[in-house]
Amino acid sequence: MPSTPRAPAEGGTRPTLAVVAQRAGTSVPTVSKALRGGTDVAPATRERILRVAAELGYEQPVAGGLQGHDEQSAGLVDFVLASVEGSWANSALGGVEAAASAADLDVVITLAREGTDWVDRVLRRASCGAVLAVIAPTPEQWRRLAEAGRPVVLLDPMASPPRGVASVGAMNWQGGRSAAEHLIELGHRRIAVIDVSDSYEYSRARLDGFRSVLSAAGLDVAEADRAHAGWKRVAAREAALRMLARPDRPTAVFACTEPLALGVYEAAAELGLSIPADLSVVGFDDLPEAGWASPPMTTVQQPVAEMGAAALRMLLRIGERPAADGHAPREELATRLIVRGSTGPAPA
Structure with a gap:
């Protein structure tokens, strides 16, 4: 069994918050709150912490004079x-x-x-x-x-x-699925995707979930209808302009972040396309910008x-x-x- 911490001898190392926490059977943050007079510590816990601190000879450091790792941490x-x-x-x-x-x-x-x-x-x-x-x-x-x-x-x-x-x-994978299911239910069959990058796990997961639904419906994302835009709204706008200017343009775009989706909004406006009459757009995140967009953006909400x-x-x-x-x-x-x-x- 581990040994029980003891108060240091005269001239020994000063006991730390971690030692007090171990002896009192609680956490370092709880000890810190109790010693600093925090009001959200149970009275019995506070009493036990104060008693242990006194037994160990623990002294609360003064502001600006923190030298030990535990006091700062x-x-x-x-x-x-x-x-x-x-x-x-x-x-x-x-x-x-x-x-x-x-x-x-x-x-x-x-x-x-x-x-x-x-x-x-x-x-x-x-x-x-x-x-x-x-x-x-x-x-x-x-x-x-x-x-x-x-x-x-x-x-x-x-x-x-x-x-x-x-x-x-x-x-993220389930979020991508829900975006695809929504667009397919609305009758879309040619759907474009603008994602961040294949290098990032969350971006790949969103796209994989999205494509799993398309595959089950006998569909896929055409190579011409997919682009990487990093986190850059302007890059998403340029990619969307290329996709949407074609006669066989997609009728919907799934953008893997909302800044990218706003780039799609800009491209649609430049080409005279109405959202959602001519083009449906789905984003991802549900940041405040999604609600401020015109029209307000359908999106996959992640609880950031x-x-x-x-x-x-x-x-x-x-x-x-x-x-x-x-x-x-x-x-x-x-x-x-x-x-x-x-x-x-x-x-x-």
Whole structure:
């Protein structure tokens, strides 16, 4: 059995929050809240924590003087993402912050800009761990995070997570299926797809789910009716212009993100096509822009804020109880189709 932590001898190492948490039988964030006077700790738990802290000789560090890893990690969590622009990032941040606030933690944002050493900036400060949103760390970056013992959760992973790395995403495959089922029910048979890239797992899953329904109906996406546009609205517009200017143009377009779908809106307007009378459009995400579009956009909703909150809660769980067998948890939140004004029956 593991030994019970004891108060340090005179001149010994000062006990940490982790030691107090272990002795009190609770989590580091709960200990931090109790010692800082948080009101959402059960009275019995607070009393036990205060008693253990006194027995161990634990002293709460003064502001600005945090030197030990555990004291700093009790109050901070990292949120790493490629950009803070756009509604997706704002929704994800809102979810992460709400869950962090419930655990009495503060969120530190780090931008993983190309060519910058974001891992060094994350490891420069101690924290409870990091939520990495829509980024794909290199093997070297994974190695450095692992060697530092920093707990990590991937949010909406771009690639299959390495063994031992936890992740939270959406049911992208099922979301793609629901988009295809809706368009086929409306009578569409020539349907185009504009996706992000074959390189990204969530983009492939959306397209695979979409094509599975088409295949069951004896249909497929013609090569001329498929394009990769990254996350660029202008690239989606240019691709849609090429598709929609042909005499045998598609009657519907599935865009794997809403910025890409808005690029399709722009192309249709330039060509004098009416949505949905001449062209139906389905997006993916259900960001505020979908409701603001004219007409409001039919889209597959993924619960971005809830995904961010789930990722933060998972990070705290694995920080307290790492998986002994190396198998990290994976959570996928449900998607659902939101039907608005951008889809209608296929033209005669």
